[in-house]
Amino acid sequence: MSSQLWQQCLAQLENELKPIEFTRWIQPLQVEQTSDGLSVLAPNQFVLGWLKDNYYNRLKELILELCPEETPALMLGIGTRKVAQPATTAATQPVHRTFQPHSSTLDNDANNPFSSTQNTLNEAFTFDNFVEGKSNQLARAAALQIADNPGTAYNPLLIYGDVGLGKTHLMHCVGNIIKSRKKDAKIIYLHSERFVADMVKALQHNLMNEFKRWYRNVDVLLIDDIQFFAGKDRSQEEFFHTFNALVEGRQQIILTCDKYPKEINGLEERLKSRFGWGLTVAIEPPELETRVAILMSKAEQSHIPLPNEVAFFIAKRVQSNVRELEGALKRVIANAHFTGQPITLDFTREALKDLLAVQAKLISIENIQKIVATYYKIKVNELLSKRRNRFLARARQIAMALAKELTTHSLPEIGDAFGGRDHTTVLHATRKIKELIATEVDIKEDYLNLLRILST
Amino acid sequence: MRQLTLNLHLSEKITFDNFIVGENLELMSALKNLFSNDEFCWYLWGEQSVGRTHLLQACANYASQLQKKAMYVALSDYVNLSPDIVRGMDQYDIVLWDDVDSIAGLNEWEVALFHAYNQLQSAGSKLICTASMSPLSCQIQLPDFRSRLAAGVTYQIKPLCDEDKLTALQQRANLRGMQLSDSVGHYMLSHCSRNLSDLFALLDKLDSASLEEKRLLTVPFVKTVLS
The missing domain is CATH 1.10.1750.10 (DnaA protein, C-terminal DNA-binding domain)
Incomplete structure (x- = not known):
C-alpha cells in the first residue's frame, strides 16, 4: 500500500519538478508505512530541512488527491527503512572449531540486517605491494604467520602505530590471503565506528540477536581504529563478548589502534587485558629509504616511471606518513598526465607546489x-x-x-x-x-x- | 519554536563555464573528468575569494546534470550545530564540503567528518573538500582525518591575475546589466584593494550609486563614489 502510493507520488513529483531538484531532494527519500500513517525518511538533516520548507505541503496535497477516502497522516523524519525481521532469531553461541568455514554460512546470513559489512575487503591491498622496511617488518611477519594459520598463530593480532603507516593495508593483506585459499570464508573488515553504529541500530530496532549472530559467526574479524571505542561503554561491553566468543571459537581477530592499547583512556581494563592475549606489534614511521621504496612501488603500480632522484626529493619533503606521501605522488602523476611531460626533478618541484606551498x-x-x-x-x-x-x-x-x-x-x-x-x-x-x-x-x-x- | 531553515546556498547558475579559469587549467580539467577518474578525494585550497565555493557548487550542478546525486555543504555555516547532520551522506554519489578547515579544532566535528569520510570511501562515493590552507599545513587536529585529506589529490586554486580579475568584473557587471569599460576596470584595479571579494563589493556599490544618480560608469563617476 505505502509503496504503491509513494510510487504514484514520485511519478507526479517527477513531472512537476526540475530533474535536478527531483534527483537531489526526492530520490534519496525512503518511505515506510507505520500504524500512524506514512513516514517519509530523509537521509540527513539537510534533506529533511529542505523537504519541510519546500515539498511538505505539496506531498500532503498529493496524498490527499491520491487517497481521498482514507488519507494516511504524513510524517517526516531522518533515517532509513526498518529492515524486515528475519524468520529465525536465535543468537549464535560460540562454536569450538578449527578454521573450517561453513559453506552454508553466507547463504544463511544473506538476509541478516548487518550483512552489508560482507565483501568489504579491499583486494588492492596485498603483501606484494606492502613495502617492507625496518619500521614494519615485525608486523608484516606476524601478519604473514596469521595468514598461514588463522585462528591459531596469534589471536588477536593488534597492530598499533601512528596514522597512515600501513596498519589497514596489513589487515586487508591477511584477509585477502585467507579469502584466496578459502573462498567461502566469512571475513569482515570494518571500522570500529561501524561496529558501534550497527550496535545502535540493533538496539533501536530490537535486532540484538541478529547483530550477535552476524559478528560472532565470522571466520575473520578485522576492526580498524579501536581507539574510537573509547568512552562508548555499551559498545565495549558487546565487543568484549564478541571478542570472547571469537577467541574461544578460534576465529581470527585482527585489530588496529593509533597507540599502545594500555594508553587509551576510556577503554575498559578487561578489554585492554584481552588484547594482550595475542600479539601486539608496532609499526613505526618509515625511514627515508623505505619511503623511497614505497614511492617507487606505488609509481610502478600506476605504470609511471619515477626517477630515483625524484623519489628521494619527495621522500625528503614528506616525512610524516605514507598517506601524505601517496597524496604527493598522486599530485605529481596528475600533473604529468595533464601536461604530458616526463617526471623530472624540476617538474616535480613545480607540481608539488600546490601541496607544499605556504598559505x-x-x-x-x-x-x-x-x-x-x-x-x-x-x-x-x-x-x-x-x-x-x-x-x-x-x-x-x-x-x-x-x-x-x-x-x-x-x-x-x-x-x-x-x-x-x-x-x-x-x-x-x-x-x-x-x-x-x-x-x-x-x-x-x-x-x-x-x-x-x-x-x- | 521556529523551525531552523537550512540555507544550502546552491545556485544553479553557477557552472564551470562562468568560472574564470586563469592559471587553473589543470584543476578545471580534473574536475570536469572527476567521474571518469578512480580517485576518491580531492582537496582544493586557496585564499579567500579565489572561487572555492563557486567551483564546489559548479561541481554539484555538473554532477546533477549527469544524474548523479550531489550534496553540497558549507561547513562554516553549521559549526554551531551538532555534527550529526553529516550522517547519511554516503547515499550520495558526490559530497562537497566547503571550508573543511572551519571545523578545525572542534573534536566532535573532526571525528564526525572522519567517520563520514570512511563511509563515503566504502560506499564508492566521491568527496571534494575546500580549505584555506594546504592539507599539510591545515589546522585539523585529528591526525587520522588530516592524513586522509592529504591522501587525495591536492590542488591550489590559483588567484587570478589582474587581467583575469578585470574579465571577472566585466562578466559580473554584464550579469547585472551594466557595462564596465576597460578604463574603469583598470582604474578600480590600480586604486582599490585587488581582492576579488572587495572588488565585487565595490561593483555592487557602484551599481547602486549609478542607478540612484542615473549616471553611467565612468572613471570620474567612480572617483566620486570612492571619495
Missing part, C-alpha cells in the same frame, strides 16, 4: 621586503629609502612587483609601504620588471628564485 595570505609586503633585502644583501631601510642608485632601484622594483603578484593590496597601499611612493611608481615598477624578465636572464632568475623562496 598565500601569510605573505605580507613586510615579509617580501625582508626576503628581497636579504637576497640582495641590502638593508630594508635602503629598500624603502629615496636613494635611486641602479642596484637599489632594481631591488625595489622587484620587491614591488612581487608585492603586486603575491598580495591583494591595492597599488596605493603597496606604494605607501615602500616609503610613501605613488601608485604610478608601483605600476611603472611592475611593468619594468615584466619587460626585464623577458629580456634579461639574471633578472628572470632573481625573480623566480624570490618567488620560490616566498611561496614554498
